[in-house]
Structures are given as structure tokens and as C-alpha cells.
Amino acid sequence: MTARACPDGVPFAALVDHWFDDSDDAPLDEHVIACDACTASLEWLAALEDAIPDVVRRGDTMLIMPDALLARLRAQGAQVREYRLGPGGSVHCTIAPGDDVVVAHLAAPLAGATRIDLVASSPERTHRADDIPFDPARGTVVLASRTRDLRALGRVTFVARLVAVDAHGEREIGRYTFHHAPFEPGAG
């Protein structure tokens, strides 16, 4: 998409708010119906609205997943494989041919935390995601993995850690070990 500036100076941020505003008398309607540049920007947002649900339903991206979104996926018939781990827990895990999404529910003492980082380590590399979204009241972070990566894995163990960060430093509040193996029919 090539971004074109609106000749009347309507900023992209205003168009984004406009897109998510369902009111019947949105003030930008009058402008947008006559503006090609703003129409192009909104078409890009519409294309995202078409594409992103499909990306999520196919597990194409790693994602900290809100409960409501997970519930919608299930309701829409997505095959969701779920693992639940407490702090210090471990699990034998896999991905079956029919799985659309694989998620891990990572329970942790989140109350009082202001920032949580997720650190995932495999034998090959470590990835740190700073300041992940979380709800302290839920006590769980739901992590959806990229299914294409999981399908390509052999037997491997990787570790995820949740780290609380504040002005005093950081402390691990949960460590979770995943023993991944390729899917074997009948292996349970």
C-alpha cells in the first residue's frame, strides 16, 4: 500500500478512529465520501480486517491472546490445542495435523505487577518480549505459538519464563518447560 497524504490534511490517526467508530453521524463521513486519499487509507484498514482474522485462525503469528478472542476462535470452530501450566510446571506437547491454534495457559502471580516480560528459550536461541499485555486479575497469560514453527520442530525442550519488572529490578514469577515432540498418531 502506498500512503497518500490527504489534501485536506486529515491525519491517518483520525481515519483509524473513524474506522472503529460505529456512530451513524461520524463527522468524517462527509469528507471521506469525497476524498480518494482517505478512501485508499480506509481500504487498507478494510483489507486488514479481512486478513488478520485469518492469520489468527491459522495460528500464523505468535500472540498473547485475550480470553475473549480465544473464546471466539473456539466458537467459530477452530481446532484449539491447549496446555495449562502453573509456575515451575512442565508438559509434553505436540501439534496435530488438524490443529489450527496451539495455546499455553501460563498461570502466575500477576497481582501487583506493572510490567511483565516473556522470555522464551530453546537450545538455539532466546527471545525476549518486553512489556506483554496481561490482566493482573486473571492470573494467567495465554500464549499462542506460531503453528508453522511448531510443525517444523523435532524433539526439543524449550522454556518460557514470565518476569516481573519494576523500578527495583526484575524477578521471575513463573518458569514453564515444554517438551515438544512431533505428532504421533495414537500416542495420546
Place this chain on the structure above:
Amino acid sequence: MEGDRYASRVECAGGWTRVDDGELARRVMEAAPGIDRDAEAEIYRRFARRVRLYGRRHLRDAHLAEDLMQQVMLVTLDSLRRGRLRDPARIASFVLGTCRMTLIDQKRTAARRDGLLERYGEDLVPEDSHPPTSPLDRERLVGCLERLSERERSVIVASFFESKDAREVGGALDVSPGNVRVIRHRALERLRACMSADRPS
């Protein structure tokens, strides 16, 4: 002979890009009772996509938006041919008003659209209609989503999965609605820049 019914098809030297919406509307009105098909097709090309977006934003359904677009464009072109616009320069306002009325009407009855389609359908709607929203390069989109922070990606996905407003997204992620808007703006700017960037060779 069919050509005798039609008004001049002369385009300006630079194509239609230099002709504003009002001038196009005036050409269609002045051609009556003949038909300036080129001017009509250009009006359709410009406004169909705008009306479709209006429909998507208000109806959150691509198929219903397509229905709305067809009906609004039928009414618009029919009104131009019948000379019902007092000021062709205000065609955008006319289209928006028709969108609003149609949206209300659409909830009451589908009969009017069916009648218009039956009467004029093939004649009024140009065959080379602008296609619905072009699909994005999926691989590229996934790659660009991965470049966002976890918080940005979660906000973007939660926003677009079911077109959630900032309050609903914030509720799902324990983020204030104001922060959702800030994160969403920033993430979409980054996403747009990433998807517009040249691919590495």
C-alpha cells in the same frame, strides 16, 4: 443506432484524473436523455469504493456493504440521468445522504433494490466495476505483524478480529481506551510503513 443515444465520450487530455466529481455529475446530467457511459463509469469507479467502505464501517459485513453499495450507486446514477440533483457539484453530499437513507431503508425492506435491479440492473451498473478491497500480501503481513511488539500485536489483532472499539479492546487487555488508541495508531503506522517498504532483494 445505439451510438446516437450517447453523448460525447471525449475525455480530457489527462484522462479523468483532472475532472472533478461535480463536473462528471454535470456531464451525466447534460447527456440525458442520452447516456454518457464513460462519465458514468468514472463516477461509479470513484464512488463505489467509497460507498462500500461506508457500508463496511457501519454494517461490519462485507456482503451487506456490497448490497448497500449497489443500491446507492443505482439510485445515484438513476438520479443523475433524471436530472434530480439541483447542484451537480454537491454529488458527494448526495451520495452520502443516499448512503444514510439506504442504511435506514435497508433495515426496513429489500424490495426497492430488487425493483431497481430488475428495471435497470444490467444497464446501470458498469461491468468493469471496481473490485472489492484488494487482498494483502499475506506472508508480508505476517512478517510485519511479527515486527510489532507483543502489546502492539495484541491490540491490533483484538481490534481487527471483530472490529472492536477501544473500550472493548482495552477491557480484554487491561489497557485504558486512550492507551488502546495510542498503541493502535502507532502500530498501524509501523505496519503500514513495513508493508509499503521495498522487499529486500
